[in-house]
Amino acid sequence: MFFIGIFGVDNKQKEIKVLNNVHCRNCDKGLGGKLIKTFNFFHFFFIPLFRWNEKYYVLCSSCNSIYEINKEKGKRIERGEDVEVTYWDLKPIETESNKEDYLVETRCKHCGEVVEPKFEYCPYCGTKIK
Structure with a gap:
């Protein structure tokens, strides 16, 4: 978090939805996972004014592997559309240092x-x- 008087820049993680029937690329189980959204935002008196750097991730509920998914597909799921997340949509997060951020x-x-x-x-x- 960065403050300039009454202004600030912060980052946030938000659980969007629990997804069913997502087949993990690591453990190959169809148990599902959580859709997580991360973003940075600028705030004034803790009121968020605008966001940037939005990314969507799926966290496997079985083995805790983290996968990034397409931003557009993540937004559609967040809006409540019925979107299927396939094996090919899941892009693995490779490094352990990146995993600690989620x-x-x-x-x-x-x-x-x-x-x-x-x-x-x-x-x-x-x-x-x-």
Whole structure:
């Protein structure tokens, strides 16, 4: 967040919708995922005036892989249109440093419990996470 007196520039992440039947490119399960929108905005007294750099991502609910999708397709889903997200629409986010910028919860692949990203072993079942 950057402030200039009563003005500021900030970034935000917003969960748009839970998508069903999205087939993950990593785990190849059709369990679905979350559509997440990220954007930067300029505000005056915490009232957003305009946005830029809008991007849409799908977060797999099974393995927490993150994929970027086309901006136009993301906007159509956000407007409530019935749009199918296919395997070919999902563009993987490659680097670990990029993944830390998004709403990612780490889940144990063995028991499915949510664990902190810094854990190497699951505190619930003892399985190695990384």
